[in-house]
Amino acid sequence: MDDFLIRAVAAGIGVALIAGPLGCFVVWRRMAYFGDSLAHSALLGIALGLLYGININLGTVIVCTVFALLMVWLQQRRVLATDTLLGILAHAALSIGMVAISFLGNVSFDLYSYLFGDILTVRMIDLYWIFGGGAIVIGLLIVNWPALTLMTIHEDLARAEGVNTVWANILLMLLMTIVVAVSIRIVGILLITSMLIIPAATARQLVSSPESMAVCAALFGVIAVMLGISGSVELDTPSGPSIVTAAAILFAVFSFLAAIRRRA
Amino acid sequence: MTELLAARHVSVYRDGKTILEDVSLSIGEQDFITIIGPNGAGKSMLLKCMMGFYAPSEGTVFRRDGLKIGYVPQRLVADHTVPIRVRRFLTLRKKASAVDIERVAGETAIQDYLDQSLHVLSGGELQRVLLARALLDDPDLLVLDEPAQNLDVTGQLAFYKLIERIYAERNISILMVSHDLHLVMSSTREVVCLYHHICCSGEPHLVTRDPEFIGLFGQDMARLMAVYNHSHDHDHVHDHGHDHSHGHEHSHHNGGDSSHASHHYGHSHHDPSHVGRDRQKEQQDG
Numbered sequence: 337m338d339d340f341l342i343r344a345v346a347a348g349i350g351v352a353l354i355a356g357p358l359g360c361f362v363v364w365r366r367m368a369y370f371g372d373s374l375a376h377s378a379l380l381g382i383a384l385g386l387l388y389g390i391n392i393n394l395g396t397v398i399v400c401t402v403f404a405l406l407m408v409w410l411q412q413r414r415v416l417a418t419d420t421l422l423g424i425l426a427h428a429a430l431s432i433g434m435v436a437i438s439f440l441g442n443v444s445f446d447l448y449s450y451l452f453g454d455i456l457t458v459r460m461i462d463l464y465w466i467f468g469g470g471a472i473v474i475g476l477l478i479v480n481w482p483a484l485t486l487m488t489i490h491e492d493l494a495r496a497e498g499v500n501t502v503w504a505n506i507l508l509m510l511l512m513t514i515v516v517a518v519s520i521r522i523v524g525i526l527l528i529t530s531m532l533i534i535p536a537a538t539a540r541q542l543v544s545s546p547e548s549m550a551v552c553a554a555l556f557g558v559i560a561v562m563l564g565i566s567g568s569v570e571l572d573t574p575s576g577p578s579i580v581t582a583a584a585i586l587f588a589v590f591s592f593l594a595a596i597r598r599r600a
Numbered sequence: 601m602t603e604l605l606a607a608r609h610v611s612v613y614r615d616g617k618t619i620l621e622d623v624s625l626s627i628g629e630q631d632f633i634t635i636i637g638p639n640g641a642g643k644s645m646l647l648k649c650m651m652g653f654y655a656p657s658e659g660t661v662f663r664r665d666g667l668k669i670g671y672v673p674q675r676l677v678a679d680h681t682v683p684i685r686v687r688r689f690l691t692l693r694k695k696a697s698a699v700d701i702e703r704v705a706g707e708t709a710i711q712d713y714l715d716q717s718l719h720v721l722s723g724g725e726l727q728r729v730l731l732a733r734a735l736l737d738d739p740d741l742l743v744l745d746e747p748a749q750n751l752d753v754t755g756q757l758a759f760y761k762l763i764e765r766i767y768a769e770r771n772i773s774i775l776m777v778s779h780d781l782h783l784v785m786s787s788t789r790e791v792v793c794l795y796h797h798i799c800c801s802g803e804p805h806l807v808t809r810d811p812e813f814i815g816l817f818g819q820d821m822a823r824l825m826a827v828y829n830h831s832h833d834h835d836h837v838h839d840h841g842h843d844h845s846h847g848h849e850h851s852h853h854n855g856g857d858s859s860h861a862s863h864h865y866g867h868s869h870h871d872p873s874h875v876g877r878d879r880q881k882e883q884q885d886g
Contacts, residue, residue, distance in 0.1 A: 489676070492673050499693075
């Protein structure tokens with residue numbers, strides 16, 4: 337196997353392993369639109385990274401974190417509904433990002449690869465980001481798992497039992513910004529949310545505990561990545577959309593099986 | 601008496617509105633206090649301040665060192681997207697042995713649901729699961745925020761009976777917010793009537809005579825509650841098929857007792873004319 341292919345598979349597996357468990361919270365807490373908006377704002381991070389010559393992963397983490405904190409602050413003022421706020425922030429960030437990119441002038445910029453990912457161009461530095469960031473995400477998720485799950489089931493109950501729910505909410509958002517930042521090269525800005533929710537939604541059909549849903553979601557993500565990359569190489573299709581297509585097929589198959597089982 | 605939890609001169613102002621004004625409330629060992637009051641009276645806010653969810657605008661909340669509080673929220677909306685069985689839900693963030701779980705499950709009659717998913721349970725079953733979780737740490741104080749609001753009448757009755765039994769068996773303190781006047785008033789526990797400030801407090805049959813209570817809930821409700829209370833005065837089994845027709849006689853009898861309920865005078869909307877009307881009506885009835 338070629339080096340670039342090994343890096344691609346390793347990167348894809350890394351992203352799947354963190355997106356699956358975190359994706360459970362995205363599904364449970366209905367944060368899919370938030371994830372999408374966060375990913376849109378990542379384009380501004382990429383633009384700033386390229387403009388000022390800093391690592392684009394870092395640029396993305398910074399911009400997405402500012403986005404998330406701004407979102408928390410606006411939400412607490414309760415003037416507008418969350419989806420309205422997300423729509424404003426996400427599209428503003430996307431547009432500002434595109435405007436900023438136009439200032440780059442003659443620097444070659446492959447917008448398509450940022451929107452849909454280009455897993456076959458993954459470099460070692462990207463792998464460090466994925467596995468470094470991934471270790472942080474998984475570590476924080478494991479440590480805070482019971483508190484986050486309890487908060488998801490009943491926020492006041494968690495508060496009564498000593499969970500700082502404000503910080504727990506911010507933590508979830510920050511973990512999502514890391515996942516967004518490290519996933520851009522794999523599936524692209526437009527498809528990041530699908531890596532979070534499709535494997536988790538597939539897992540939901542099979543399990544009866546929150547922990548097994550997280551493990552299953554990670555496994556489904558890995559399978560989707562393997563199928564997607566092999567399909568992409570065989571059929572010469574774009575890698576990001578191929579992975580998401582594979583994930584969607586898995587979801588369809590298991591939904592069908594679950595429906596049959598329920599009827600039987 | 602050792603104080604477990606207390607609000608001291610607590611006031612809460614939000615968006616230019618006074619939600620709580622100078623509220624003081626103390627819960628001691630083996631107290632069973634029920635806070636009643638109309639919608640928007642600030643009952644939940646008082647509970648949330650006492651639980652430490654919100655800091656009051658003025659005043660302080662005292663909490664005894666090491667006090668263990670079991671909290672039972674209004675309701676649990678079990679979301680089917682979260683796969684979780686009752687047993688796992690009970691032990692989230694808690695260190696409980698299988699024996700502990702069996703014990704509280706027996707106490708709250710949820711043994712049969714331990715291995716079922718949370719989202720298939722009925723409202724009454726979910727409330728008992730929440731109660732079981734609250735009891736798992738052997739709390740000193742049980743705090744319940746309108747725990748039976750979403751149950752039907754039979755379910756409410758059963759739930760309140762369960763609370764009474766736990767109170768009696770465990771020797772713990774209970775602080776409860778309730779909408780279910782008819783059930784609260786049929787018990788002989790202490791009632792605190794809240795409408796931004798504490799209007800009156802005491803045993804239910806005294807509170808129902810209080811002019812501020814009558815002002816809040818209306819003459820008819822006060823009369824109805826007095827009837828409830830009296831028909832059960834000598835019979836603590838809450839039999840709802842009971843004939844209440846003799847209640848008027850009782851309320852006439854005890855008309856002069858209202859002075860025993862502790863008033864909190866000096867608030868603007870206290871209307872002494874209620875007292876006069878109340879007495880007059882009773883005389884006519886007699």
